[in-house]
Amino acid sequence: MVARAAETRARATEFPERSGACFVKTLVEMSDIRKAFAGTAALKGVSIALQSGSVHALMGENGAGKSTLMKILAGVHQPDSGAILLDGRQVAFHRPKDALEAGISTVFQELSLLPNLTIAENMFLGREPTTAFGGVDHRRMRREAGKALAELGLTLDPGTLVSMLSIAERQFVEIAHGIMTDASVFILDEPTAALNAADVEVLNRHIRRLKDEGKAVVYISHRMDEIFAICDTVTVLKDGELVGTRSLAEMTPAALIAMMVGRELADLFPQRGDAPGPAMLSVEDFRITERSKPFSLELRRGEIVALAGLEGQGQQRFMRSLVGQYHPFAGRVAIKGKSLPLPVSPGGGVRRLQAMGVGFVPEDRKEDGLFLGLSVAHNIAAALHSKRSELALAAGYQRQIADTMSSLAVKASGPGAAVGTLSGGNQQKVLLGRYLAADIDILLVEEPTRGVDIGAKSEIYRLLRDFAKKGGAVLVLSRETVELIGLCDRICVVHNDTIVKQMPAADATEHNILDAALGANGEASGAGGERR
Amino acid sequence: MTAISRRLTGARGSRQGMWMLPLLIALAVALWLSLETAQFLNGENLLNLVPQAMPLVITAVGQMFVILLGGLDLSVGSMISFTTAVLALGGPAWVLIPAVFALAALVGFSNGFIITRFNVHPIIATLSTQYILLGITRVLRPVSGGTVPDIVISAVAGSFLGVPMPVFWGIFILAVAWKLLYGSRFGLHLFAIGGGVSSGVEDAAHNFGIADRRNIVLAYVICSCFAALAGVFLAGRIVSGDPNVGLLFELDAITAVAIGGTQLSGGIGSLHGTVIGALVMALLANGMNLTNVSPFIQTTIKGAILLLVVALQSRKKMGL
Numbered sequence: 001m002v003a004r005a006a007e008t009r010a011r012a013t014e015f016p017e018r019s020g021a022c023f024v025k026t027l028v029e030m031s032d033i034r035k036a037f038a039g040t041a042a043l044k045g046v047s048i049a050l051q052s053g054s055v056h057a058l059m060g061e062n063g064a065g066k067s068t069l070m071k072i073l074a075g076v077h078q079p080d081s082g083a084i085l086l087d088g089r090q091v092a093f094h095r096p097k098d099a100l101e102a103g104i105s106t107v108f109q110e111l112s113l114l115p116n117l118t119i120a121e122n123m124f125l126g127r128e129p130t131t132a133f134g135g136v137d138h139r140r141m142r143r144e145a146g147k148a149l150a151e152l153g154l155t156l157d158p159g160t161l162v163s164m165l166s167i168a169e170r171q172f173v174e175i176a177h178g179i180m181t182d183a184s185v186f187i188l189d190e191p192t193a194a195l196n197a198a199d200v201e202v203l204n205r206h207i208r209r210l211k212d213e214g215k216a217v218v219y220i221s222h223r224m225d226e227i228f229a230i231c232d233t234v235t236v237l238k239d240g241e242l243v244g245t246r247s248l249a250e251m252t253p254a255a256l257i258a259m260m261v262g263r264e265l266a267d268l269f270p271q272r273g274d275a276p277g278p279a280m281l282s283v284e285d286f287r288i289t290e291r292s293k294p295f296s297l298e299l300r301r302g303e304i305v306a307l308a309g310l311e312g313q314g315q316q317r318f319m320r321s322l323v324g325q326y327h328p329f330a331g332r333v334a335i336k337g338k339s340l341p342l343p344v345s346p347g348g349g350v351r352r353l354q355a356m357g358v359g360f361v362p363e364d365r366k367e368d369g370l371f372l373g374l375s376v377a378h379n380i381a382a383a384l385h386s387k388r389s390e391l392a393l394a395a396g397y398q399r400q401i402a403d404t405m406s407s408l409a410v411k412a413s414g415p416g417a418a419v420g421t422l423s424g425g426n427q428q429k430v431l432l433g434r435y436l437a438a439d440i441d442i443l444l445v446e447e448p449t450r451g452v453d454i455g456a457k458s459e460i461y462r463l464l465r466d467f468a469k470k471g472g473a474v475l476v477l478s479r480e481t482v483e484l485i486g487l488c489d490r491i492c493v494v495h496n497d498t499i500v501k502q503m504p505a506a507d508a509t510e511h512n513i514l515d516a517a518l519g520a521n522g523e524a525s526g527a528g529g530e531r532r
Numbered sequence: 533m534t535a536i537s538r539r540l541t542g543a544r545g546s547r548q549g550m551w552m553l554p555l556l557i558a559l560a561v562a563l564w565l566s567l568e569t570a571q572f573l574n575g576e577n578l579l580n581l582v583p584q585a586m587p588l589v590i591t592a593v594g595q596m597f598v599i600l601l602g603g604l605d606l607s608v609g610s611m612i613s614f615t616t617a618v619l620a621l622g623g624p625a626w627v628l629i630p631a632v633f634a635l636a637a638l639v640g641f642s643n644g645f646i647i648t649r650f651n652v653h654p655i656i657a658t659l660s661t662q663y664i665l666l667g668i669t670r671v672l673r674p675v676s677g678g679t680v681p682d683i684v685i686s687a688v689a690g691s692f693l694g695v696p697m698p699v700f701w702g703i704f705i706l707a708v709a710w711k712l713l714y715g716s717r718f719g720l721h722l723f724a725i726g727g728g729v730s731s732g733v734e735d736a737a738h739n740f741g742i743a744d745r746r747n748i749v750l751a752y753v754i755c756s757c758f759a760a761l762a763g764v765f766l767a768g769r770i771v772s773g774d775p776n777v778g779l780l781f782e783l784d785a786i787t788a789v790a791i792g793g794t795q796l797s798g799g800i801g802s803l804h805g806t807v808i809g810a811l812v813m814a815l816l817a818n819g820m821n822l823t824n825v826s827p828f829i830q831t832t833i834k835g836a837i838l839l840l841v842v843a844l845q846s847r848k849k850m851g852l
Contacts, residue, residue, distance in 0.1 A: 076739075097741035114736055116547045116727035116799040117720075125724055126741035128717050135715035161547060 105178025324349020425456025594758025602798025615763025620773025688768025
């Protein structure tokens with residue numbers, strides 16, 4: 001410990017760069033980090049250095065790898081290759097506790113406190129002090145936890161159960177946890193996603209305090225105003241690669257957005273369709289939550305419409321409220337002129353919609369979409385079977401299955417192959433094939449190409465376009481803006497649970513979609529009060 | 533419905549679970565019995581109540597440890613029968629008594645090991661153990677018989693300094709359980725593991741650096757040892773080995789724990805609640821005997837109670 005302190009001093013004098021009152025030194029250096037999940041590369045050699053006394057923003061589109069990078073630093077994931085240097089020394093974190101002990105404290109989007117323990121118990125869990133009789137020293141835990149809370153200016157009783165706290169308070173407790181463990185690096189992953197404007201202000205005050213104390217803070221957020229208000233440096237990631245690190249003093253919001261976009265449209269996409277026909281799905285005065293602004297949307301024959309926007313802005317909730325997985329606040333939905341009463345029942349929603357000619361392709365094909373252990377044939381025939389009475393003898397559907405497999409070019413050893421053994425792209429084709437085989441004319445698709453390689457992506461785009469050309473209509477939700485621009489006819493940008501902008505895809509650019517999705521034009525800067 | 537269930541089991545602000553309500557129920561049942569039948573308030577009946585309730589109290593307290601971390605042990609009934617059968621094998625007490633606890637620890641260890649290492653669902657793992665033990669018990673003692681060591685009999689039926697022995701049993705069991713649950717890191721970690729399981733983040737406690745597997749195994753060992761203790765007590769009362777004495781005891785124990793406000797999904801519950809729950813069950817059994825309810829119908833009523841209590845819990849994870 002003494003040696004480490006001495007070394008720290010030595011390093012500090014070695015680099016006598018001054019910022020305000022304290023020395024700036026590199027606390028953490030992550031170099032050439034690579035990580036793949038199930039064969040899909042999430043990080044392709046990213047390097048980042050965190051300085052003391054500075055708030056470092058991490059930006060990028062959804063799926064750019066921000067959260068993965070920070071989860072590696074927090075010990076949740078282990079990198080496939082690359083090094084993490086802490087105070088110049090290489091470290092390896094096998095579990096979150098290792099990172100915490102090394103002084104890296106994380107506040108994740110999904111909170112990691114245990115709801116049935118008190119604040120003090122959560123703060124000390126895994127390293128509780130004991131009394132002479134071997135019991136847990138609750139008094140000492142409360143005293144020290146109370147001290148850490150008081151340092152943040154919080155008046156919470158450390159004996160309160162975490163389940164009684166608001167989300168903001170839980171985040172503050174996690175920060176207090178970090179302070180108590182004397183962490184030097186704080187990672188805040190979209191901390192303001194669930195906070196109201198007043199709590200954001202309090203959080204910002206805490207962040208500035210940490211900064212003044214010489215801690216390094218990593219701040220992941222999609223909100224431009226916040227980034228410019230409290231961050232010093234920004235690192236932009238795109239598709240798991242490092243775009244660059246800049247000082248925010250020399251950046252403007254427009255320049256930052258340009259950094260986040262900057263990619264050519266790949267030549268992956270099929271020709272767009274002709275003029276669309278009559279309305280297939282019309283949504284009017286739809287309000288996802290009580291507080292969100294109403295919006296309307298029309299999906300017409302032969303058209304592919306995209307729901308774009310940053311993650312968790314309500315696009316998925318809207319899609320899922322059509323199939324009964326979410327209860328929207330209000331709205332009118334008509335499918336091919338027939339009105340669909342809301343809320344759709346969660347039990348019979350998908351089935352009923354199928355009878356009306358609507359297919360729903362969920363985002364997570366492995367969990368929600370496919371029966372991985374069953375054959376390709378069974379998976380394709382599932383929607384066909386569901387149209388028949390439960391007690392009817394099962395039909396073979398061999399012809400439909402064979403037709404679907406050949407028209408979709410599913411690569412499998414045969415209709416009997418288990419879907420789980422196929423590649424991601426072929427699994428996705430089977431899932432789409434299920435609805436193409438049944439007489440579906442409206443497809444609601446979430447993430448059509450998640451975890452799918454580039455070749456299969458192109459085929460899936462072609463399939464969806466062919467489907468639309470034959471008189472179908474598709475509503476697509478995707479995190480990949482490029483995909484939406486290339487594939488769709490019209491793009492609806494969702495922000496704060498409502499559609500803020502509709503634009504023809506031919507005129508859309510990643511830049512203006514991101515612009516609208518960040519709410520950068522007017523509406524969002526005033527969105528502070530709208531936050532839930 | 534959810535409002536009712538929250539009031540019954542809801543633990544906002546406390547992880548003790550709702551134990552006040554069962555206490556009221558216990559008092560109400562006692563009041564009903566004393567009005568309904570003359571025999572209830574009879575001194576002999578009241579004196580009998582404690583030794584009658586004791587095996588269930590012991591088993592339920594053991595079961596509570598496992599339920600708190602989101603598990604379940606169905607093998608305790610067989611463990612009780614098995615213990616009486618081993619004690620009635622004949623032999624010196626100083627061999628038999630340590631032997632039953634060593635065997636119980638082994639069974640508990642194997643339950644916990646199978647659940648944590650092979651990822652077998654607790655219900656399936658302990659159901660298998662229940663049958664394995666039942667078979668062995670029937671081999672050892674196909675019908676009830678044999679005699680248990682004298683010291684076991686006097687430890688249950690005798691008295692010390694004029695106080696009946698079951699009172700000492702009660703104090704001992706509660707002291708041990710209290711120390712384990714509230715006076716050790718193990719107890720806190722049980723709540724932490726259960727809290728993670730019931731809030732859907734199985735690894736939450738593990739991520740805090742808690743040795744979750746070891747703690748889970750230990751909880752199953754404790755549960756089995758408490759069941760063996762209940763078996764020793766019962767053997768002292770019936771003075772012989774009986775392959776059927778523990779039949780359906782696991783159900784009574786789980787019901788008692790659930791009545792006491794412990795969430796079957798884990799993480800919420802209390803020792804005193806469990807004791808109260810076991811007393812409610814014992815009072816009900818006593819009352820049904822006094823009012824001549826058929827033992828077959830009694831089983832049905834107990835099953836219905838378990839169903840009712842669990843249906844009112846805001847369950848999450850185990851699908852129970």
